[in-house]
Amino acid sequence: MAVQNRFRRAENLRMTGKLVVVALGMFAFGYALVPIYRAICEATGINILALGERNLPGKTRTDPVNTQVDASRTITVEFDTNVRGPWHFKPAVRSMEVHPGQLATVMYEFQNVQNRTMAAQAIPSYAPRQAANYFNKLECFCFNQYTLAPGEKREWPVAFVIDPKLPKDVKTITLSYTFFEVGSPMPPPPTAAAPRPQAGAS
Structure with missing residues (x-):
């Protein structure tokens, strides 16, 4: 019986040793997996993000280019305002130059100069009219x-x-707004001023 018990303990010790070796091997493999993955991806070019994060010699990071912007053309956008009632209403800038396809933003300032609460809305118009489309x-x-x-x-x-x-x-393009009090007769759409002659035009 004693011999049999010693044999079982020896078997258990060998099995425990094998399990410890397997566990250590799995831990080492998991620890090395990330650098191995990065090395493989960089070598094959599969992982674009891994390549993009590196500072390669002679390379600089650039922002994505909006291919819808037509950089070969410049459009002057003029901002015109009109009011029907006691308002202060004006754009932060009177004009700006943009490329077709380029996102642009202009701020407008409003103030109710009356001594009562007022509700209002704006009506836009464009010159030339075809620009509205x-x-x-x-x-x-x-x-x-x-x-x-x-x-x-x-x-x-x-x-x-x-x-x-x-x-x-x-x-x-002239973008024109008329700001009017809600509840008052709605004004007709404003007639935007004609575009200014281009420099050098005959």
Whole structure:
């Protein structure tokens, strides 16, 4: 019986030793897996992120290029404002130059100068008229009505993109807004001023 017990203990010790070796091997493999994976991916070029994170000699990181932007053309966008009622209403800038396909944003300032709360809305128009089909507003205060307390001042953005399909002969677009009190007779769409002559035009 004693011999049999010693034999069993020896077998258990050998099995325990094997399990310990297997466990250590699995731990070592898991620890080495990440650097091995990175080395394989960099060698094969499969992992684009691993390659992009390296500072390669002579290489600089660049932001993704918006291939929809037509950098060969520049459009001048002019901002015109009109009011029907006691408001202060103006754009932060009177004009800007953008490329077709480029996202641009302009801020507008509003103030209710009355001593009473007023609700108002804006109506847009474009010159030349055909530009309306190519002037895409992603965000605009003209989408909603707004209520301003007496003397309250607010700023709202207009984010827009000009469609690259805009006819080549259109080089200037005038975006005009009329701001009016809700409840009063709705004014007709404003007649935007004609685009300014281009420099050197005959």
